[in-house]
Amino acid sequence: MAYLQSMATRASTFSGKKGRLPYLLLAPGLFWLFTFFVLPIINLAGTSTQTPVVGGDTGQYVQTFRFANYVDAFNASREQFARSFIYATLATLLALAIAYPLAYAIAFRSGKYKNLLLVLVIAPFFTSFLLRTVAWKQILGESGFVVPALRALHIIGANATLTASALAVVTGMTYNFLPFMTLPLYASLERIDPRTLEASNDLYANAFTTFRKVTFPLSMPGVVAGTLLTFIPAAGDYVNAAILGNPNTTMLGNVIDSRFFRIVDYPTAAALSFMLMASILVLVTLYIRKSGTDELV
Amino acid sequence: MSQAPIPTLPFGRRVSRWFGRNLIRIYAVFGFTYLFIPVIYTFGFSFNDAGKSNLTWRGFTLNNWKNPCGAPDVCSALGNSIKIGLLATVTATILGTLIAFALGRHRFRGRSATNLLIFLPMATPEVVLGASLLAMFLAFRINPGFWPTVIAHVMFCISFVVVTVKARIASLDPRLEQAAMDLYANERETFRRVTLPLVMPGIAGAALLAFSLSFDDFIITNFNSGTLVTFPKFVYVSAARGIPAQANVIGSSMFFLALIIVIAGQLVNRKKVR
Structure with missing residues (x-):
């Protein structure tokens, strides 16, 4: 009841201000996003044909208006697509x-060191990504x-290498996007009331059943947010592949x-950019629908 | 948690219990080791007496730390990154905070469209953001360089600022503002003396996030900076022939600096709570 009352007061205090103020607050930022994000994307659509x-x-x-550019661009770089x-999916699953x-x-086992450990998770990412x-x-x-160590132990062959391989690219991406996965997961796990886990235990669920039926479903918003925040940059990344x-x-x-830079073939670059963006948006929309969370936006 | 009489449990249950309790800790130790290996490597090789190419260990020296600008162009690249980072952070933090207040404190038409416009830049791959902006700059005959890079950084930082500050506004206890109103503070005073100080940690966090995103950005910068060299660009370009150890000095210093800022921020917060 007190909560409802406070909500009501809050609504009358703050949402009563309809007027122009919110638009004045929004205007500069949205102008920036419109000019330097929306317009370039529209311009890019033009370039692509x-x-x-x-x-x-x-x-x-x-x-x-040569829309066949899209077909040509796709056919020329099917493998990279x-x-x-594939790499982004693998990196996302590994990161998860x-x-x-x-x-x-x-979230559950660190006691008073919780904040310190949280800082330590983010800390490596203050050293430059590159x-x-x-x-x-x-x-x-x-x-x-x-x-040399793996060779000496005969785990890998004498001529085998670890760099310059698909494995290295995927592990590099996994490493680099790990905090984008860890932080949302932590945020949703931290919100779980420990009493729900105790209740599950009291009802004779073992640790695994508790995890499968209580903890994991309750952490779903974090899983969705984390996988998206990892998958999207991973799918568009080229630094790991280059290095x-x-x-x-x-x-x-x-x-x-x-x-863009070496061949100066703007239309193909634009068409590929568009296809990349569109396929990511479609995948993201399907994924959000399927997992049934709207908490992201 | 209630303690069960452990000795009466069968051996299998006891083992699984021990694992249930400790496996996760063992795993976490491995996880942290994995996270820190490249950081430790970078720090270690900042003491390498390596000359130009820092690929193999050639002996310990403090010279790189004494003279971090010793390698050509390292410090000018760092300076560019800091300048771009500060300009982008200030602008994006102001613009993003205004949007966050509009979304968190007002009802207006076009709310979901605004939310979508905030979300889309975060869901767009950097390579698309960078390429599209450069194509537009070129179409308007604007040469890539310092200001186009600042503009691009502000653009991709705004969304992250909005999300961070909005979360902080949403977590405020509305009763604190009501109390201020009950004590005859008008709207403006309530905002200035209650709301804003309460939201401030969120704004500070958002600014820190914006700076680190800007400072670390390579892909969008590479598209829009032309011949201007930022710190990540410097590392990328020199990666092929070995990065000078001075770059490791700068990378490690950034790490410790950020760590100090974050820990100091937490200590200040804790004091305030008490």
Whole structure:
């Protein structure tokens, strides 16, 4: 009752202010987003159907509404398309497998060290993303200590390497996007009332059943948010593929980057960007529908 | 948790119980080790007497720490990153906080459209954000460089600021503001002396997040910065021939600096709560 009353007072105190104020608050920020996010995307849609000027210089294009650009672009980089989504999915699942127990331990088993551990989860990410990726390259590379050790133990062959492989790219992405997974998971696990777990225990559920029927379903919002926050940047990433991969592990991001800068083929880069964005949005929408959470927005 | 009389349990149950209690801790230790390996590596190799290429260990030296600007271009890249980061952080924090207050404290038409506009930049891959913005700059004959990079950083930081500050506003106890009103504070005073101080930690957190996003960004920066070199760009470009140890010094310093800021912030908060 007190809660309802406070809500009512709150509504009358704050939501009564209808007028112009909210629009004044929104205007500058939304103007920025409209000018530097929405307009460029619309412009990009225009670029994606252009064709080269006949007899013009490289980089000169004219609007001809050639939608076949999309088909050509897709056919030319089918493999990278597939790789982007496969690598991103693998990295997301790996990150979930690593981050869930970590977030669980911090939320339920860390006692008074909770805040400290939380800081420690984020702390590695204050060292530059690129420095850490290059560090992995050197740790797993020929001059690092891991490869000689594994060779000496005959776990890998004498000529086998760990870098410049799909495995290195996926593990690099897993590592780099781990905090995006851990933090939402922690936030939703932390909110679980420990009494619900005790109740499950009292009703003779063992630890595994409690986890499967109580803890995990209650942490679903965190799982959804974490997987999205990991999958989206991973699908568009090309830094890991560029540093840790080889020419056979390139992703869509690498193609867009090289079409833009090296080949100056703006229409193809634009068409690929659009397809990447559209497929991510479709996947995200389906995923949110299926898992039934709207808490993200 | 109620303590069951453990000795009466069968051995299998006892083992599974021990695992249930400790497996997660063992796992967490492994998890943290994994997280910190590259950080420790970076820190360790900042003491390497490596010359230009910091690929193999050649002996311990403090010279890199004494002279962090020793390698060519490291410090100018760092300076660019800091300048861009500060400008982008201040702008994005102001714009984002205003939006967060509008969303958290007002009802208005176009609310869900606003939410969508905030969400979309976070759901768009960086390579698309970077490429589309550069294409537009080029279409308007604006050369990529310092200001286009600042504009781009503000754009992708706004959403994260809005989300962070909005969460803080939503978690406020409305009774505190009512109490202020009951004590005859008018709306403006209530906002200035109650609401704003309560939201401040959220705004500070958002600013810290915005700065670290901006400072660490490579993909969008690479598209919009032209010939300007930022710290991540410097690392990327020099990665092929080995990064100078001075870059490790800067990376490690950023790590410790951020750690100090976060821990100090938590201590201040704890004091206030008491």
